[in-house]
Amino acid sequence: xxxxxxxxxxxxxxxxxxxxxxxxxxxxxxxxxxxxxxxxxxxxxxxxxxxxxxxxxxxxxxxxxxxxxxxxxxxx
Amino acid sequence: xxxxxxxxxxxxxxxxxxxxxxxxxxxxxxxxxxxxxxxxxxxxxxxxxxxxxxxxxxxxxxxxxxxxxxxxxxxxxxxxxxxxxxxxxxxxxxxxxxxxxxxxxxxxxxxxxxxxxxxxxxxxxxxxxxxxxxxxxxxxxxxxxxxxxxxxxxxxxxxxxxxxxxxxxxxxxxxxxxxxxxxxxx
Numbered sequence: 151x152x153x154x155x156x157x158x159x160x161x162x163x164x165x166x167x168x169x170x171x172x173x174x175x176x177x178x179x180x181x182x183x184x185x186x187x188x189x190x191x192x193x194x195x196x197x198x199x200x201x202x203x204x205x206x207x208x209x210x211x212x213x214x215x216x217x218x219x220x221x222x223x224x225x226x
Numbered sequence: 227x228x229x230x231x232x233x234x235x236x237x238x239x240x241x242x243x244x245x246x247x248x249x250x251x252x253x254x255x256x257x258x259x260x261x262x263x264x265x266x267x268x269x270x271x272x273x274x275x276x277x278x279x280x281x282x283x284x285x286x287x288x289x290x291x292x293x294x295x296x297x298x299x300x301x302x303x304x305x306x307x308x309x310x311x312x313x314x315x316x317x318x319x320x321x322x323x324x325x326x327x328x329x330x331x332x333x334x335x336x337x338x339x340x341x342x343x344x345x346x347x348x349x350x351x352x353x354x355x356x357x358x359x360x361x362x363x364x365x366x367x368x369x370x371x372x373x374x375x376x377x378x379x380x381x382x383x384x385x386x387x388x389x390x391x392x393x394x395x396x397x398x399x400x401x402x403x404x405x406x407x408x409x410x411x412x
Contacts, residue, residue, distance in 0.1 A: 194402045205348035207371045209243040
């Protein structure tokens, strides 16, 4: 049941993208209960996730960027 | 004071998403926003010799973009032959008629200030993403903004899942620090 902080951080990151399994989440919960430092990381990590959702981030696709780069290169 | 120099070869990786988010908050149309960002880069290149290094590169590009957005509205308005204020009927209610009355600001609503704050938050996040190493920024955007699954990203970038999670971890840790500095304590 005991996992390292490194492993806990990995699971915590997976949780942000809903990719942690039930067992992993259980291990993380337990780790957060006994660890001193990880709860703060976990809290900030979740906050980053909610900020990203709140901001409704958009980005250009890689193909769009590639096209832009080509056009810019021609002019440059 | 540090001397500012233009690096057009880095513009797209550093600023395209930032400018895109800025524009989309103003024109509300992804295609138009994309075109305006493109035009901004081209205009920037053309007037690069006028750049005096007084403003940071991004601020300078934003100044050009602002004019492009205004031009865009001028053009669309002159096509219709008159200035126009666009007011869409609220889609959040199913009531009909009397819509002017319904559009009056609700003094208790935090909707508008939230929307403005979220726009600024989006820009702050993009400014932080732009500071990440290129590959980390790419992986983070694909995973978080484009919401692609791990397997697809790994195939596309030819990396394995543990590489991906290491990059995500580094990106997220840096972003938390960057936002703590620039968003929570401005």
